[in-house]
Amino acid sequence: MNGLYLVIISALVLVLGYRFYGAFIAAKVLTVNQYKVTPAFRFEDGHDYVPTNKYVVFGHHFAAIAGAGPLVGPVIAAQFGYLPGALWILIGGVLAGAVHDMVILFCSMRYDGKSIAQIAKAQLGDKVGLATSFAVLFLNILAMAGMAVVIVNALHDSPWGTFTIGMTIPIAIFVGIYLQFIRPGKIQEATVIGVILTLLAVVAGPAVAASPVLAPLFTISAHGIGVALIIYGFIAAALPVWLLLAPRDYLSTYMKIGTIGALALGIIIVGPTIQMPATTQFIAGGGPVITGPVLPYIFITIACGAVSGFHCMISTGTTPKMLMNERSILPVGYGAMLTESFVGMMALIAACSLVPNDYFAINSTAIKFQALGLQVVDLPQLSAMVGENVAHRPGGAVSLAVGMAHIFSRLPGLDHLMNYWYHFCIMFEALFIMTIIDAGTRVGRYLVQELIGRVWPKFGDTTWTPGSIIASALISGAWGYIVLQGNLSTIWPIFGVSNQLLAIITLSISSVVICSMGKARYIWVTAIPWAFLTVMIFWADCLNMFNIYLPKGEYLLFSVSAIMALLVIIVSVASIRKCFYLSKTVPASYTTTKTAEAEELKHLEALIAQDTEEGRVAKRFKELTLSH
Numbered sequence: 001m002n003g004l005y006l007v008i009i010s011a012l013v014l015v016l017g018y019r020f021y022g023a024f025i026a027a028k029v030l031t032v033n034q035y036k037v038t039p040a041f042r043f044e045d046g047h048d049y050v051p052t053n054k055y056v057v058f059g060h061h062f063a064a065i066a067g068a069g070p071l072v073g074p075v076i077a078a079q080f081g082y083l084p085g086a087l088w089i090l091i092g093g094v095l096a097g098a099v100h101d102m103v104i105l106f107c108s109m110r111y112d113g114k115s116i117a118q119i120a121k122a123q124l125g126d127k128v129g130l131a132t133s134f135a136v137l138f139l140n141i142l143a144m145a146g147m148a149v150v151i152v153n154a155l156h157d158s159p160w161g162t163f164t165i166g167m168t169i170p171i172a173i174f175v176g177i178y179l180q181f182i183r184p185g186k187i188q189e190a191t192v193i194g195v196i197l198t199l200l201a202v203v204a205g206p207a208v209a210a211s212p213v214l215a216p217l218f219t220i221s222a223h224g225i226g227v228a229l230i231i232y233g234f235i236a237a238a239l240p241v242w243l244l245l246a247p248r249d250y251l252s253t254y255m256k257i258g259t260i261g262a263l264a265l266g267i268i269i270v271g272p273t274i275q276m277p278a279t280t281q282f283i284a285g286g287g288p289v290i291t292g293p294v295l296p297y298i299f300i301t302i303a304c305g306a307v308s309g310f311h312c313m314i315s316t317g318t319t320p321k322m323l324m325n326e327r328s329i330l331p332v333g334y335g336a337m338l339t340e341s342f343v344g345m346m347a348l349i350a351a352c353s354l355v356p357n358d359y360f361a362i363n364s365t366a367i368k369f370q371a372l373g374l375q376v377v378d379l380p381q382l383s384a385m386v387g388e389n390v391a392h393r394p395g396g397a398v399s400l401a402v403g404m405a406h407i408f409s410r411l412p413g414l415d416h417l418m419n420y421w422y423h424f425c426i427m428f429e430a431l432f433i434m435t436i437i438d439a440g441t442r443v444g445r446y447l448v449q450e451l452i453g454r455v456w457p458k459f460g461d462t463t464w465t466p467g468s469i470i471a472s473a474l475i476s477g478a479w480g481y482i483v484l485q486g487n488l489s490t491i492w493p494i495f496g497v498s499n500q501l502l503a504i505i506t507l508s509i510s511s512v513v514i515c516s517m518g519k520a521r522y523i524w525v526t527a528i529p530w531a532f533l534t535v536m537i538f539w540a541d542c543l544n545m546f547n548i549y550l551p552k553g554e555y556l557l558f559s560v561s562a563i564m565a566l567l568v569i570i571v572s573v574a575s576i577r578k579c580f581y582l583s584k585t586v587p588a589s590y591t592t593t594k595t596a597e598a599e600e601l602k603h604l605e606a607l608i609a610q611d612t613e614e615g616r617v618a619k620r621f622k623e624l625t626l627s628h
Contacts, residue, residue, distance in 0.1 A: 001274045003267045003349045006086060010345040014338045017094035022334035025099065027593045029514065029522040030106045032326040034626070035600040037607075039113035040322055041621045045463050047240045049113065051624060052322040053187050054332065059250035060322070062336040064314045064439035065101070066256065070305035070340045071429055072150070074348035075400045077301045078359065079289040081279035082352045084298050086345065092299075092306030093341030096529035100307055100503055102333030103510040103526055105315040109329070110513075113320040115446055116312050116506060123512045124574045132505060133451055135567040136313065139502050140444040142495050143310050144233070144479035147436045152225045152483065155430055159218035160205035160423055162225070165430055166218070167201035169232070172248030180242055194251045202255070206420070223484065229437060230480035236438035237445045237472035241318060245442060249435045257339070259428050263346045263404055270410045276352035276359065288364035288372060292543060296536040300496035305344025307529065309502025310440075311337070317443035325625045350403035358382070362399040366392045382406065385418035401425035444475035494561050497544060500537040501568045504530060508575035515582035518589030523579065534572065541565055 026032050043049040052060075077085040104116060111119050117136055121129025155161045175194040183189055208214045220228065236245050285293040290301060304310070315333060323332065351359060355377040361369050362379070369392065376391070382402055383389050390398050405421035408414060414421075446462065448471040453460015459467045507530035511523050541561055549558040607618035 003272045003274050003353060006082075006274070006345060006349055007264055007267050010086075010090060010342055013090045013094065014342055017098070018330075018335055018338055021094060022098060022102065022330055022338075025102065025334070025525060026330040029519055029525055030103065030329070031517075031591055031593050031596050032106065032329050033593070033596050033600050034325055034327045035597050035604045036326055037604070037618055037621045038323055038325060039109060039320060040324055041617050041624075043112065043321075044617075046242075047468075048318075048462050049321045050240070050242050050246075051324045052242070052246060054324060054328040056187065056246055056250045057319060057322045057324075057328065058332050058336060059253035060246045060439070061249075061314060061319045061332050062339055063249035063253045063256065063435035064318065065308070065311045065336060066304065066340045066343060066435075070344035071347045071400055073302040073305055074344045075351040075403075076289055076363065077298055078276055078348060078351045079280065079287045079363070080283050080294045080298060082274055082276050082348060083278040084283070084294050085302055085348050088298055088302055088306050089341050089344045089348065092302075093338055093344075096503075096533070097305075097307035097311070097341065098334040098337040099525060099529060100309075100506055100510070101311045101315050101337045102329060103514070104312050104506050105320060105323075105333040106326075106329050107510060107513045108316040108320040109323065109326065114316065115443075115450060116316045116509060117447065117450060119316065119513070120505075120509050120571065123509065123516065124571070124578055128571055128574045130454075131567045131570045132509070133447060135502060135505060135564065135571070137444065137447045137451065138564070139309065139498050140313060140440060140447060140475070141479045141482070142498055143313075144437065144440050144444065144475075145482040146495050147433045147440070148226065148229050148233075148479060148483045151229060151430050151433050151437070152222050155220070156222035156225045157219055158209075158423075158426070159215045160209040161426060161430055162218040162220055163208040163214070164201045164205045165434055168198060168248055168252060168431070168434075169244070171197045171201065172244055172251060175247040175251065176243040179247070190247075191250075191254075194247065195254050198251050198255060202424070206423075226480070226483045229483070230476050233437050233441035233476040233480070234472050237442040237476065238469050241322065241442070245318070245438045246322065249439065252431055252435050255428065255431060256343075259425075260343050260346050263350065263407065264342075266407045266411055267346070267349060270407055272349070272353040272407055272410070274349065274352045275354065276356050280356070288360055288368040291548075292540070296540040296543070299533070299536045300500055300540050302344065303496060303499045303503075305341055305347075307500070307503050307533070309499045309504070309506055310436075312502060312506040313443040314439055317446055318439055324621075347400055350407060351399055352403075353407060354378075354399065354403050359399055361391050362393055362402065364392065382418075385409070386422035398426075401429065441472070441476050441479075444479075445471040448474050494544065494557055494564075497537060497541045497561065498564050500533060501541070501564050504533050504537060504568050505571045507533070508572050512575050512578045512582070515579045516586060518586050520579070520583035520586070521588065523583075538565065 040049055040051040044051060074085050074089065107119055108114060111122060117129050117133035120132040155165065171194060175190050179187065179190050208218060283294045285291065290297055319332065357374045357377050358379040360372060360374060361376045379391055383391065386402065386405060390402055401422050404425045405418055408421040409418040445468065449460050449462055449467055458464060461467060507526045511526045511530060514523055514526060545558050545561050604618055604622065607615050608622065609615065
């Protein structure tokens with residue numbers, strides 16, 4: 001099958017999903033209100049709550065949620081064939097993932113930009129809120145460690161990648177200062193300057209790698225890269241959001257979307273054949289990459305790109321504190337997730353364009369590949385073209401880079417640049433993942449401050465500088481310890497399950513909020529993916545616990561999985577009970593966006609007429625959002 005067909009089908013499904021289903025949820029279920037003053041204005045502090053241009057917020061949000069998941073997950077899932085992954089990405093993205101991200105973003109904005117744990121506490125009580133806090137914090141540490149290790153593996157002893165990724169940091173700081181002090185509000189100018197400088201850093205990468213003077217400076221060991229990431233995560237979490245995190249994520253989004261757009265264009269021009277069959281012999285289990293069957297393992301293998309619980313950390317962390325208008329919830333919450341789904345589909349196509357034997361040779365160990373009785377086809381030639389042996393390097397990153405480079409090199413006049421494209425794609429993957437480190441660590445800082453703030457109220461104040469610094473050090477130190485100890489391999493197997501368990505928590509709490517608004521008749525929007533994930537993820541968790549962990553004596557993994565499952569059960573049961581209660585006691589609301597906005601506009605004008613701090617905030621909100 002021609003890969004072009006999958007590109008066209010994906011684009012149509014995602015665009016139609018955004019235009020109709022996303023718009024329906026925004027207008028009918030959530031009733032977003034463009035005249036409601038957002039938390040970014042009401043709690044503006046210049047540090048965490050900062051009214052930010054919606055395009056910058058989209059860039060930050062997309063960059064923060066789109067880490068390794070949409071790139072690596074679909075590639076690994078290609079073991080089952082292209083069809084299971086493609087179906088889950090499209091159906092899951094439109095009906096579950098984008099819904100998950102948008103609804104919880106709306107909830108957080110209506111709860112003053114608070115975290116999912118604080119929303120759970122407000123709706124379900126202190127005990128359930130505490131259980132949610134621990135579940136989210138635990139996953140945050142796992143996610144940061146997992147992403148950091150992928151970056152370490154991609155950048156260590158690679159001066160080209162290290163130089164390019166490193167240069168994005170001072171470039172972002174310059175853009176942040178430019179927008180804040182030099183030319184406030186001139187987002188177009190800052191974008192042009194930042195993108196040009198970022199592209200120059202990419203172009204200069206090969207020259208740095210070839211330089212006998214500069215190359216040693218940027219050739220850093222795995223341990224050194226790990227330490228550098230910990231320091232970066234700490235700084236990004238502690239600094240004001242406008243100085244580093246937002247501009248860096250915004251600028252990196254141009255490279256991310258640009259590269260994926262170029263890949264989609266390359267697929268259209270080259271028309272690569274999807275060589276992987278629709279389903280493989282490993283669909284029932286026993287594969288060299290994933291040992292379990294396609295059901296339920298496809299749902300924990302592909303998280304980002306379909307539905308990911310990690311996204312709730314961003315949707316209730318940094319993004320709601322930056323959005324200037326509720327109307328932006330649809331493009332930022334729903335649209336960014338669908339963009340990630342498209343990224344996942346392009347990654348799947350790139351991987352499936354490889355000869356299946358070569359795909360399995362890259363993504364399995366030498367022993368497992370030998371047991372399959374397969375022979376490589378084009379792999380020796382591909383290894384020679386990229387300049388290094390790519391066989392038996394599991395994890396998805398290498399096979400994706402080889403697949404992307406293979407497609408790019410088949411473009412007219414670019415056949416001699418296979419080596420360049422391969423290393424560019426490796427660097428591109430590292431850049432993709434890097435943005436999770438800064439945003440995720442910052443969200444982890446919020447979680448630590450919330451938990452310690454329960455016993456030390458002053459520490460819970462996010463504007464208190466000592467608390468921010470200490471919390472940033474604690475969260476970056478926690479995931480950094482795992483990275484430096486090199487024991488992530490014992491924790492990584494439960495990351496996929498834990499991630500999706502958090503998605504179940506998010507959807508359950510979102511359902512409660514919908515019912516509390518008098519919209520119980522629309523609860524199916526979140527309840528259907530909630531119920532579906534509950535069945536599939538608990539199924540996968542049980543298989544892991546009793547078929548893998550216990551037989552191997554991995555009691556730590558068994559215990560952690562059991563604790564996570566217990567926390568999810570506590571939150572889910574409490575949510576179900578609260579939904580039933582609210583559906584019977586809260587009068588049904590039939591307010592439309594039109595009537596809600598008309599009422600809120602009157603309230604806004606009344607606030608502006610007052611000579612109070614609240615009135616001045618409302619006036620600033622109107623000038624910066626409604627006037628444009």
